């Protein structure tokens with residue numbers, strides 16, 4: 294019985310085997326191979342043990358982790374495995390084809406753009422960038438070609454106000470804040486292929502180009518409006534730059550768009566004694582001025598048809614879009630220009646736009662265009678040609694087979710399902726449009742809301758000051774606000790970190806490596822055989838891994854985290870019941886086999902946990918002296934990746950527990966406003 298695997302190929306060893314008690318299987322004539330699993334392994338050399346494991350493990354369908362596919366495509370594990378040589382050959386061929394198909398799949402991923410006016414809080418992070426990173430990492434590990442883009446959203450009034458508050462020129466302010474946000478993104482392990490800026494030259498050119506195309510195609514209307522002009526400031530004032538007394542309640546600091554005191558919506562001309570919020574000047578007058586409107590109402594039919602053609606969109610996404618399309622008078626035209634200094638100057642393609650001098654595009658018009666421009670920035674930053682980014686974005690240049698996924702908070706859904714697609718459709722050019730939108734609800738903080746303006750909650754820089762990013766990544770992703778809002782509390786955070794990361798995963802790796810070092814030395818031990826407990830472990834792992842992969846592919850973040858945690862637990866339970874420390878006294882070879890499997894389990898954990906906790910994963914792989922983090926093609930092979938004699942070292946503590954004292958300290962520190 295040199296080759297256990299051959300035995301499997303020649304017989305119908307299907308899923309039934311595992312459900313059949315071993316003695317019954319023996320009676321069925323599967324004799325030596327199974328009966329010998331234990332004894333043969335004991336006397337055999339390590340090289341003979343490996344095929345036995347393969348035999349044991351490959352005999353069941355739930356085991357193949359199988360090939361990767363995008364949501365909704367692919368085959369079941371059952372189809373992938375079978376018996377009989379010809380079937381096996383067919384399957385090998387099929388696996389090769391699937392591998393090739395997988396290598397060809399291309400996934401474009403964008404995260405909603407974080408606004409430039411300050412450091413983001415953890416609620417912002419988990420509402421878009423972090424789950425997008427989880428998906429990008431998983432897709433890369435599966436062998437797909439991924440382009441993962443994000444950028445800072447830099448235009449608009451709040452950026453100007455924040456710069457003024459910081460006493461800086463707005464361009465300098467944005468450059469500095471971009472650098473800060475990029476550094477924090479690196480700190481959290483966000484694996485963007487490029488982190489761009491909506492103020493980039495590429496976005497200027499593309500935004501002006503698209504506006505020009507929209508105008509040529511009749512989707513831009515020039516509308517004359519009467520607007521407040523400040524002679525002292527030498528500019529038109531946006532509504533919120535005008536202050537005065539509310540005609541409704543008498544509040545003296547009402548803004549031109551709304552009275553904060555009585556919440557009445559206002560027009561700037563309603564205000565009593567209006568003044569400029571910039572200079573305080575009352576030397577204001579109403580002047581005639583022109584603005585550009587995107588005629589979205591004319592694109593309603595095309596937008597609706599496009600939305601109806603999207604397959605597998607969540608009901609929430611579709612219903613939000615449909616509501617905007619059909620409620621009241623239907624989709625409204627949108628003003629896409631503003632009277633600001635900071636922004637993308639209004640031009641018609643490369644030409645001046647008469648009557649629009651001194652105006653810029655509205656931030657909501659240019660920000661989503663940055664998704665595309667960011668790819669152009671990425672190409673330039675990497676010394677690549679235009680073809681390199683266009684094959685991701687132009688369906689006439691190769692983007693037709695790109696699968697494009699957007700991540701965002703739910704409040705951003707209308708812009709991404711209507712306004713941005715309207716821009717792309719109206720251009721008449723073959724731009725890639727989104728295939729799937731993953732949107733999130735809100736994360737709350739300790740009984741209230743995270744708030745940037747109020748400085749409430751934990752912000753990205755503060756989080757990294759107190760703990761490594763993996764602690765945060767794990768908690769945030771495993772509590773992602775998917776189907777409803779979720780809440781951060783320090784107690785819950787402490788409990789999750791201590792239980793999931795320290796007690797379950799960290800402890801498993803520590804126990805296995807330390808036990809091995811003390812009994813067998815710092816190398817994977819050889820010898821020993823496997824029995825029913827390994828078969829049970831293998832079956833459980835196979836099923837769970839398949840479920841985990843399915844959740845990851847479907848971007849079901851919380852469910853994926855729960856399944857990953859269950860996979861970690863499975864290993865602990867196996868170790869507890871196999872009890873190598875007890876076996877070692879009676880049967881050291883059996884203990885060696887258990888530990889060999891457990892070391893391989895630790896490696897498997899490092900590989901499949903990587904999208905959630907990349908730093909800990911790297912530390913585990915480094916301790917196990919393995920750099921291979923590709924997703925397992927098959928579980929049986931993955932459980933033999935580290936063969937007898939493979940050297941390793943005991944890793945440093947992977948996750949330190951959070952003490953009550955530390956938790957209470959942070960609770961107090963973060964209870965008020967950010968200083």
Ligand SMILES: [Zn+2]
Nearest residue numbers: 539542552555
């Ligand atoms: Zn009022």
